[in-house]
Amino acid sequence: MVAQPEVSAWRSRVPGVVEVFHAHFTEYAYPMHVHEAWTLLIVDDGAVRYDLDRHEHGTPHDTVSLLPPHVPHNGSPVTTHGFRKRVVYLDGTHLGEDLIGSAVDGPDLRDPVLRLRVGQLHTALGHPGDELEAESRLTLIAERLRTHLRPSAPAATPRDSPTLARTPRDSPTLARTLRELLDEHLTQGIGLDEAARLVHAHPAHLVRAFSGAYGIAPHQYLMSRxxxxxxxxxxxxxxxxxxxxxxxxxxxxxxxxxxxxxxxxxxxxxxxxxxx
Incomplete structure (x- = not known):
């Protein structure tokens, strides 16, 4: 008997996340289609074969796949056992259209650190109330994705700001300011984007400054308090x-x-x- 598909999908309150989608398919094959959003995909079991821009690709379990918006692709299981996947659909907040060409050329990224972080992101997205953790993890994931797609060009992205180039001397001040914000918003919480806007810093730099200064991530500090x-x-x-x-x-x-x-x-x- 053919196993029935297992699907779970939900919206997240994390800025930039359009949809979270988990699925287990055995025989189902996606026809050619497009998404308006970026598709950040990991496969936990089995593998997916897909065509993107008339080139064939695959997704073994140690790969992170990033499919760009507006580019047609399909998808089908490689084996009779099917595949189990987790997907985050992202709007242009974290990744700009200038990266589409690089993503078409190399959508499958073999990066164990990135793979681990994407898995941690899904865990956080699955727990209401852990939005600060998910937002922090997504910020670092996007930064790593941009490094893969544009390793030699530090051009501005939609979320980049001149403060990303702050010197290490700025980090203790940023960390202390963020800690004060977290303490002030202990009950109601504060989003990473809002905190970054208030202290005039790039979100990724803010997370790194805090973790470097206190040896704990901002979301861990907030939860411990x-x-x-x-x-x-x-x-x-x-x-x-x-x-x-x-x-x-x-x-x-x-x-x-x-x-x-x-x-x-x-x-x-x-x-x-x-x-x-």
């Missing part, structure tokens, strides 16, 4: 659902996942421990 505040409220006897809302988590399950990551136990068990 929220968990710290949640601990205090739990010890005051407030229920986990109320604590989740009061500390900026999307919901109680979001609090539980991060609380267990940082503390080692669930919020409920932590709260019960105070009675002992």
């Amino acid at each position: 929220r968990v710290e505040r949640a601990r205090r409220l739990l010890l005051e006897g407030r229920p986990p659902g109320e604590v989740a809302s009061a500390t900026g988590f999307y919901d109680q399950s979001h609090l539980t996942r991060h609380f267990k990551k940082f503390v080692g136990v669930t919020p409920g068990r932590y709260a019960r421990s105070r009675q002992a």
Whole structure:
């Protein structure tokens, strides 16, 4: 019996992300079609054969494929087992039309670091409330993609700014300013784009400056501060659902996942421990 397709698709609140699409197909083959958005594709199981601009390509599991907008392509499984893929569709926020030609010439990128980061991006996109992490990871992914597609030309992109060329002396000041912003917006949160606009820095440079100064990514810092505040409220006897809302988590399950990551136990068990 032929396995039924498995499909999951959703919109994300992360700027630049048009759609997130996960699928498992065994026999289905895509006809020639185009997308208005960039297609950032990884295959977790099996492989896909596709034609792009009348040239045949393939996507083994260690490859990241970037298909440009407006260029026709198709897709079909290589084996009878089909393929399992994860796709992020991106608008022109991170990648400009000037990169389309390079992407047509070389859409499949063998880069283990890039492959790992794209997988981490999908994990973050699958958890509501982790938008800052997803935004940070996407910023670094886009920077690496531009390096692949334009290795010798540091020309401006839609998100580039002169502040990208800041000297290392600027990094501690940027890191401290971002930390202050994260502290000020601990509950409501702040997007990476908004923070970069407020401090007049490129988002990728801002993430690198913060991580270099404090040894922790901005999203990790924000979540650790929220968990710290949640601990205090739990010890005051407030229920986990109320604590989740009061500390900026999307919901109680979001609090539980991060609380267990940082503390080692669930919020409920932590709260019960105070009675002992």
